[in-house]
Amino acid sequence: MKIRDKYTCPLELIFDMIAGKWKCIIIWRLRLGKQSLAALNKDIEGINQKMLLQHLNELMDCKIVDKNTYEGYPLRVEYFLTEFGKEILSGLEVFQSIGKKYLKAEGNVIELC
Amino acid sequence: MKIRDKYTCPLELIFDMIAGKWKCIIIWRLRLGKQSLAALNKDIEGINQKMLLQHLNELMDCKIVDKNTYEGYPLRVEYFLTEFGKEILSGLEVFQSIGKKYLKAEGNVIELC
């Protein structure tokens, strides 16, 4: 993740925070509540554990995502959106609905997300 | 620009369309109306003409941006947002205001955009 030293526009800062192949979909999947790593890994088609973890860590660096860790075996963690993350989510919801409309106009009938 | 063959989420499609270091700022700058290439090049700090053109072309491929070309010398073109582009813009406005709020909370007093 490349956060620049200097921004001329607030938009760019937020955008850099969520730039990355899987960031937006991770946030999207966390919209309904806490998720374990394994659950995310299973739900997000095409991702592998390493990339998931890397993106989650970057999202945590930006305070978009946080996690709870529970001691004991089997290990258990819960990733979830912070309040800041939920604000970001509200922007993504706009894109989600634009995308849905776009796909429908293109004749796609896939049932997605 | 990497548009995938298959999407499980409409959000990802829209996101891939505007992924790229300069895409969102270009759209942002076009929010107030038509702009020549030279004007964009001057206004967007740090970009060079080649990258600007490449990103504009990709945005045109996705029908987010369109342009008018006027014959004669000196050459003149006008890049502008399509209706689809304006929808995308409405999502970016959310990030802009989140970013502004975030920077203010961080103690930044810069006057941006």
Place this chain on the structure above:
DNA sequence: CCGTATCCTCTGCGATACTG
């Protein structure tokens, strides 16, 4: 079940120079 370390590939970005 969570998380880290290595290694490798591919492409986004950028510097530079050139054409109409």
Place this chain on the structure above:
DNA sequence: CAGTATCGCAGAGGATACGG
């Protein structure tokens, strides 16, 4: 002023294996 062509590099993304 608008647009194209080359070339190089850093870093994002991914396969795989290992450790707590």
